[in-house]
Amino acid sequence: MPVEAARRSYLRDSNGPRAVDERETRTSSRRHHKEAPSDEREPKRSKRSSNTKTSKSETSHRRKSSGPQASVKPSVRPSFELDIIGQPCKTIPLGADVEASIMVSLRFPSADKPISAANIDTTRLFVVSSLITETRSGERVPVEAGVMTGQKLFDSVHPLPEQYATSLERSQPCRLSLGYCTFSGLLIRQSGMYRIRTALIQMPGEGSTAPGATTLLTVDSDVIKVERRSVQPSRGYGRVHI
Structure with missing residues (x-):
């Protein structure tokens, strides 16, 4: 090649x-x-x-x-609630007894309640009743001591019967009933327009450094008209027979 x-x-x-x-x-x-x-x-x-x-x-x-948006939000804790399940009579004669019933409950952020009423210590909870009136401007102010008297002005929390507790959970699944308190034989000694104020009090636990009892919340009843003349008490709910 x-x-x-x-x-x-x-x-x-x-x-x-x-x-x-x-x-x-x-x-x-x-x-x-x-x-x-x-x-x-x-x-x-x-x-x-x-x-x-x-x-x-x-x-x-x-x-x-690492910023604040990445921080985990703390879980929302349940809150106490007070409901008047037995309103006093709207109009009563001077010298007649007044009665009221209160329910204590916990409200949770969702229906998935992690605890039951049996697991909650209610021995440090009690309810105190007092009398208030309204000024012309609508401000609610306490009435001087001695205007309202009675057999008991405070009560502990008594457990609700099972049928009432079950009915409440069905109608309001986010609430957990802790019990009820009753005030019977209350006597308002002066005529006028009043309300019964109920306060939920919590005593400090053992080993607590708190100085004393703590008022968690209050609730006021409907207006009660106390008249000097003899009147037939209007229909009211008063006591709830439990």
């Missing part, structure tokens, strides 16, 4: 095979060798840019995670 022919090789392009001179092959190889470093530098710059972006993204994520 002639030397010139041996120095030729065949390459295939879009137009089919063609003869390529060895010098052209060496020229193309040297050109590719010179251009290679510039092609390799591009990916390196792109890689450094990608790493920089990732680092900034991770830093931003760490800042957000």
Whole structure:
């Protein structure tokens, strides 16, 4: 074979095979060798840019995670509620007895109550009744001591019968009844317009550093009109027979 022919090789392009001179092959190889470093530098710059972006993204994520929005919210605790389940008579003659009944319950943020009434200590809870009146401006103010007397002005929390507790849970699943308190034989010694205010009190537990009892909340009854003349008591709920 002639030397010139041996120095030729065949390459295939879009137009089919063609003869390529060895010098052209060496020229193309040297050109590719010179251009290679510039092609390799591009990916390196792109890689450094990608790493920089990732680092900034991770830093931003760490800042957000350490901020106040990332803190876990404390669970919402149940709150006490007082309801007058036995309102006193709206109109009574001077010297007649007044009665009222109160229910103590806990309200939870959802119907999934984690505890039952049997697991709650109510021995440190009691309810105190007092008399208030309204001024012309509508402000409710306490009445001086001695205007309302009775057999008992305070009571402990007594457990509700099962049928009442079950009925309450069905109608209001977010509430848990703790018990009830009653005030019977209350006597208002002066005529006028009054309300009976009931306060839920909690005594400090053993080992507590609290200075004394704490008033958790209060609830006021409907208006009671005490008249000097002899009147037939209007229909009221008063005592709830439990």
